[in-house]
Amino acid sequence: MPTSAEQAADWLLSGLELRSTLFHVGRYCGAYRASTAGHQRASFHLVLEGTCWLHLPAKEGRAAQSTRLVAGDAVFLMHDMAHCLTPDPNAPSDDEYAVRIGAMMPLDTLDGSHDGIALACGFFEFRSDLGEAITGLLPDHILARHDDTKLAGARTLFDLIRVEAARAQDAPSPLINRLTDALFFYALRAVASADDFAPGLWSVMRRSEFTPLVSAIIEKPGDDWTTHTMAAFCHMSRARFCKQFAQVCGQPPAQFLALLRMKVAAEMLRHGASTLSTAEHVGYQSESAFAQAFKRVTGLPPGTCRREPAGVAQTPVH
CATH class of the missing domain: 2.60.120 (Jelly Rolls)
Structure with missing residues (x-):
């Protein structure tokens, strides 16, 4: 973690x-x-x-x-x-x-x-x-x-x-x-490591009010991370949390949550986990719902990620 x-x-x-x-x-x-x-x-x-x-x-x-x-x-x-x-x-x-x-x-x-x-x-x-x-x-x-x-x-x-x-x-x-x-x-x-970089990914990572949340999601991606629970974790009202998170990150918290979950899922699939066990680990009760979410975020079906070899041949450029 x-x-x-x-x-x-x-x-x-x-x-x-x-x-x-x-x-x-x-x-x-x-x-x-x-x-x-x-x-x-x-x-x-x-x-x-x-x-x-x-x-x-x-x-x-x-x-x-x-x-x-x-x-x-x-x-x-x-x-x-x-x-x-x-x-x-x-x-x-x-x-x-x-x-x-x-x-x-x-x-x-x-x-x-x-x-x-x-x-x-x-x-x-x-x-x-x-x-x-x-x-x-x-x-x-x-x-x-x-x-x-x-x-x-x-x-x-x-x-x-x-x-x-x-x-x-x-x-x-x-x-x-x-x-x-x-x-x-x-x-x-x-x-x-730039202190003045904002808005974007690193700003979320470096903001003291959001860094513990990111770490907690990475550790337990399958927990019930609704906007309300994320706001409560950060000791903020839902409205204040959504506004500040979007200002810092440039995207709403639910979209960022999906990115973190699919990152965890991609690693599990690459290491041979089944689609069903991966879906359950990152908080999806339905394998089909997970597959749809995974493809929406990554552009690929889960099976492709699991079959992808570690080294992909390059396409030469003249």
């Missing part, structure tokens, strides 16, 4: 089977506008050498952003979204984001003697059943800064990525994919 917000967050993330796929490694010089948008996939950019600017256009609830990136920084875009990397601190106009400029050249070396920017770019996905449900609670992009003290261990990973990128020019090393997976989880850890 988790005893802290960070442990609860680790538990929730433990079933995410991240799979990164390297798209290209190379160098831009002069004027360029690079992007992985338009592929209908989440993506990442690792700055191997040099500096650039990440531009994000304005969207509902967020102003346009321009962020300087330097060697050692990484950005993970949680879904296909308009963005671009340029050498210019001034953002392009909205209709220019989709227009690429410049061509990526071979990396050659990573010794600091070249101009421009050296990048490793690619795509990632969560192959587990709860991927979409959990990432829906996260911000639309996550920055991993090279000088973030919470990412001290990730600097070793980044150095290994640079070595792998420089040693295989014709066929980028597949090890970069796995190193990127680990780097991304370091970035998630940093998000989890």
